[in-house]
Amino acid sequence: MPDVLERRRFKLVALDIDDTLVGRDQTIAPGDLAAIRRCIEAGVEVVLATGRTRPTTRPIAEQIGYDVATICNTGAITYDARGGVLRRLTVPFDLAREMLAEMRKDDIPVRVDAAGRFLFSHKPLLTPPGLEGEIVPDVAERLPSAPDQIIVFGRQESEWVIRRFSYLEGEVQLLVLPSHDEPYVVHILHPRATKGAALAEYCRLRGIERRETIAFGDSLNDFSLLSYAGLGVAVADSEPRLRLVADKVMEPHETLADVLEMFVLNG
Numbered sequence: 001m002p003d004v005l006e007r008r009r010f011k012l013v014a015l016d017i018d019d020t021l022v023g024r025d026q027t028i029a030p031g032d033l034a035a036i037r038r039c040i041e042a043g044v045e046v047v048l049a050t051g052r053t054r055p056t057t058r059p060i061a062e063q064i065g066y067d068v069a070t071i072c073n074t075g076a077i078t079y080d081a082r083g084g085v086l087r088r089l090t091v092p093f094d095l096a097r098e099m100l101a102e103m104r105k106d107d108i109p110v111r112v113d114a115a116g117r118f119l120f121s122h123k124p125l126l127t128p129p130g131l132e133g134e135i136v137p138d139v140a141e142r143l144p145s146a147p148d149q150i151i152v153f154g155r156q157e158s159e160w161v162i163r164r165f166s167y168l169e170g171e172v173q174l175l176v177l178p179s180h181d182e183p184y185v186v187h188i189l190h191p192r193a194t195k196g197a198a199l200a201e202y203c204r205l206r207g208i209e210r211r212e213t214i215a216f217g218d219s220l221n222d223f224s225l226l227s228y229a230g231l232g233v234a235v236a237d238s239e240p241r242l243r244l245v246a247d248k249v250m251e252p253h254e255t256l257a258d259v260l261e262m263f264v265l266n267g
Contacts, residue, residue: 008230010264011208013039014071014199014215016222017050017060020235021256028063035257039264040066047071047202049195049215049225051177051187053113054079055130069202073113074175074221076148076193078202087201089190090114090146091172099150099165099172099188100140108157112139114147150188158183175221178239196224214263216256217242233259 013036015021022028028036040046046064049071050057057070067081078087096112100121103110109122111133118133119142127133136142152161158176162183165174173194175187195217203213215222215229218238226232227245234246236254243249250259 008211008263010044010214010230011212012045012047012203012206012214013260013264014047014049014195014213014225014229015256016195016215016217016219016225017048017052017057019218019237020216020222021048022060026059028060029255029257032256033063035260035265036064037066039260040064040068042265044264045069045206045208047199049075049199049217049222051221053118053131054083056128058130071195071198071202073149074187074189074193075195075198075224076189078198086205087198088148089193090148091150091188091190093143093146095168095171096147096150096188097140097143100143102164103152103161104138104140106160108152108160109154110139111151111153112143112147113149113151115144117144119143149193152186152188153184155182155184158186161186161188177219177221179220179241194224195222196226196228199225200228216259231263
């Protein structure tokens with residue numbers, strides 16, 4: 001790692017949430033939380049960059065205790081610290097209806113996020129707090145607006161989507177997690193709905209240079225985020241392919257607080 005990173009002044013910290021900032025208990029570790037607050041108090045912006053929707057991101061943001069900007073839906077929507085929409089990229093309306101109609105023919109369960117609503121074609125097995133929605137079997141016909149995202153869960157269902165719609169690459173994005181080798185969820189998004197593109201646009205609006213950003217992540221949907229950041233940090237148990245774009249891979253004993261102390265607070 002170049003020594004210059006030790007002397008750089010970072011103005012923005014971007015944090016993935018799940019398995020980076022929080023674990024299964026959904027709480028930020030006390031040491032990490034204290035370091036994040038110190039960054040904010042020192043004038044460093046903190047941005048949460050996540051695949052979550054805004055309702056499910058808000059409880060994590062509230063733990064920080066300060067208003068922070070959020071990049072949600074894997075980069076489809078960026079909110080400022082007060083919740084105003086800065087950037088929104090949607091799946092084209094007519095194309096979304098065509099895809100949803102095909103899914104209904106083969107009885108593929110789907111969730112559609114559109115116009116602030118969560119529409120389910122089938123009753124979901126589990127609905128996290130904040131994602132309570134409506135059961136709408138004919139969602140293609142009742143789609144209220146161009147969707148922020150379309151989500152399909154389950155390995156067989158994900159493989160169906162990959163086989164059926166991969167030819168649309170460029171018109172839509174199929175974000176497959178954890179990967180095409182082991183798919184269990186597919187997010188259908190606008191092609192430029194990525195965390196990295198959203199962070200780049202946010203930094204342009206805020207007058208922050210790319211080299212002045214540090215980002216943390218663990219999964220393939222953090223690939224673009226770490227690629228854009230001036231310093232990309234992969235957590236210790238991150239997806240191996242994420243390390244291709246990471247400037248630093250954390251050691252098992254390291255915490256987010258350790259890295260923030262090293263590069264931001266004491267840098």
